[in-house]
Amino acid sequence: MNDDEISIENMWTQSKSVFVNKSVLKVNYTPKKLSDALHREEIINRYQRYLIDVSRGLSPNNIFVYGKSGTGKSLVTKLVLKDLVQVASQRGMNVKVININCENLRTENAMWIDINSQMQELFNVENSHILWNSRSKHVAFFQSLFNKYNGILIIVLDEIDKAVDYNIINKLVRSVSDYNNQSPCLICITNDVKFQNYLESHVLSVLAQNELQIDPYNAEELCDILRARARIAFKNESITDIVIQVCAALSAQSYGDARLGISLLAKAGEIADEISRDYVIENDVRLANERLEIDRIVEVVKTLPTQSKLVLLSCIYTYEHMSKRECLTGNIYNIYKKFCIELDIDILTQRRVSDLITELDMLGIVNAVVVSKGRHGRTKEVVLDTNWRLLKNYCFEDSRLKFLKDFKYTSMFKSFF
DNA sequence: CCTCCACCGGAACGTGAGGAGT
DNA sequence: ACTCCTCACGTTCCGGTGGAGG
Secondary structure, three states, rough: OOOOHHHHHHHHHHOOEOOOHHHHOOOOOOOHHHHHOOOHHHHHHHHHHOOOOHHHHOOOEEEEEEEEEEEEHHHHHHHHHHHHHHHHHHHOEEEEEEEEEEEOOOHHHHHHHHHHHHHHHHOOOOOOOOOOHHHHHHHHHHHHHHOOOOOOOEEEEEOOOOOOOOOHHHHHHHHHOOOOOOOOEEEEOOOOOHHHHHHHHHHHHHHHHHHHEEOOHHHHHHHHHHHHHHHHHHHHOOOOOOHHHHHHHHHHHHHOOOOHHHHHHHHHHHHHHHHHOOOHHHHHHHHHHHHHHHHHHHHHHOOHHHHHHHEEEEEEHHHOOOOOHHHHHHHHHHHHHHHHHOOOOOOHHHHHHHHHHHHHHHHEEEEEEEOHHOOOEEEEEEEEEOOOHHHHHHHHHOOOOOOHHHHHHHHHHHHOO
16 A cells, blocks of 8 residues: 555545534525524515415515625525425415526526426426427416416526526516416516616516515624524534634625625635644635635636637736736737737737727736826736736636647747837 | 827627527 | 527727827
């Protein structure tokens, strides 16, 4: 047995941990009871009032829920509906809930397949042709089940603003709200207040019959929430209140995003585990914050199209090989053109490349500021974060760009300037 | 104070891919 | 299989701009 095998074995058998139940720090974890949704009593109360019609056997008005990310929109919705379904069934009433996550919903068909496979499950019907690619068949299937149903159907459209095609929402609302008797109740959840602008006015008036705005948590509320989770997740002696307060403060800075605070707790615990320390310290949280930010940027970089990655690489190389004050659109564009020729990729115009740099700036990958160089014109000056070396490697993962890895740059820069 | 650089950024337009309807 | 439509992506055109330098 060599050294490597021993250390790997140690990982499984001897590693100790600051956690006792890490699963409560997972992003998709939902608490069990309504009362577990801390500092949301008032919202829950209003939510229940909007849904009160259910107790009279009527389909409630549609609800539009707004709130920034990490304010507990989806969590409160899940808990309120779970409670509602339970209470209703105790009274012998029929309430069914369909959950659609609109994130990355590309086509209307994909949404219908999602809705109808849930309908199939809820109503216990067999239909092997559910993967139709015809909208009319899906609508007919949905209507036939819904018309036979003697109860209340609630359709939750979560992260509605992240649907790739907003028109899908318009079409869905038109297809499910044209009933003479009862229509399903639609609950739309979004963190984009401007989302309403993208909806047809008729659709909007149907959807936004009741509105629920959820404000971000303040630092104290975040502290309470994190404390409650930490109590379950960590060993008693592994975490101090100071650490929790730092997590709360950082997530309060990030517009009261509770999800961030919970991720920070998890990551900080992992960092303590890495070095087998029995407890989490404040510095672990700061380190965790940096790592989460890098993770986020890396994820974004990985999904960029090849041209954007090439522009990013051009920024990085200009930044690396020239003085920082020369990392300007014109210079970046020259490098970019050289790369395109080298890789036999279409050369975009400087106008377009300028837009791509602006996009990289908006994604938080680079920092592009418009500066005036007087006689030497106006341009964008690009500044990179400290982790640019890391980003370079992720750009090389693109099959078309990997050849640039061994490219000899020094001579190129000399010949240029 | 005026000029002029080097690019910014809005608007209009072209093009190809892909979905919807027939 | 065909046409029509929409949309993302990109180009072309052009007026606008802030401040160093004359």
